[in-house]
Amino acid sequence: MTGLGHLLEHNQAWAARMEREQPGFFSRLVDQQRPRYLWIGCSDSRVPANQIVGLPPGEVFVHRNVANLVVHSDLNCLSVLDFAVNILGVRDVIVCGHYGCGGIKAALAPSQGRIVDHWVRHVRDIAKFYREELESQSCPQSRERRLCELNVAVQVVHVRESPVLAGIASKETRVHGWIYDLADGLLADLTPTVESLRAMEPSAGLR
Numbered sequence: 036m037t038g039l040g041h042l043l044e045h046n047q048a049w050a051a052r053m054e055r056e057q058p059g060f061f062s063r064l065v066d067q068q069r070p071r072y073l074w075i076g077c078s079d080s081r082v083p084a085n086q087i088v089g090l091p092p093g094e095v096f097v098h099r100n101v102a103n104l105v106v107h108s109d110l111n112c113l114s115v116l117d118f119a120v121n122i123l124g125v126r127d128v129i130v131c132g133h134y135g136c137g138g139i140k141a142a143l144a145p146s147q148g149r150i151v152d153h154w155v156r157h158v159r160d161i162a163k164f165y166r167e168e169l170e171s172q173s174c175p176q177s178r179e180r181r182l183c184e185l186n187v188a189v190q191v192v193h194v195r196e197s198p199v200l201a202g203i204a205s206k207e208t209r210v211h212g213w214i215y216d217l218a219d220g221l222l223a224d225l226t227p228t229v230e231s232l233r234a235m236e237p238s239a240g241l242r
């Protein structure tokens with residue numbers, strides 16, 4: 036026994052319940068994958084994509100990493116995006132961050148020299164870029180929450196500007212920025228933040 040027997044038991048119970056409630060559920064999924072959405076979210080265990088939007092297996096193609104980043108040179112994320120948009124035909128890409136994100140907190144704190152600190156350097160860059168906006172916040176908590184939002188908005192821009200969406204797919208693909216609140220389980224649309232990004236940007240600007 037691996038010590039994880041309870042998980043296997045949960046799996047058996049779940050599979051039996053799914054098949055009981057929706058006969059043929061698994062046999063239908065075996066032959067085709069037609070998700071309607073791509074979810075790019077944080078690895079945080081408290082923000083599971085399917086559960087918080089109430090969708091079953093087969094509906095959401097998922098990529099998650101610490102702080103929900105879309106890095107221009109990350110072949111992992113770009114491959115997921117390419118496969119979702121150009122092979123699976125997904126037309127709605129959701130970048131979802133969350134308040135209380137450990138990756139965002141780490142980016143606002145002194146580096147600990149861990150591997151993850153190298154990853155969140157991308158977020159530190161965003162914090163530097165929007166320093167004025169962040170410093171205008173009333174308290175550290177507000178600053179952290181605002182960086183969570185700005186980070187999502189920047190990643191939305193990264194998706195839009197990725198080579199994957201440079202072609203015909205860009206006209207048909209919608210990219211959404213959302214944020215999840217751990218405190219109440221609710222999602223909020225960050226479209227106003229995404230759209231105001233250019234107004235806040237320093238002279239160098241995001242292009």
Ligand SMILES: [Zn+2]
Nearest residue numbers: 077079136137
């Ligand atoms: Zn997080």
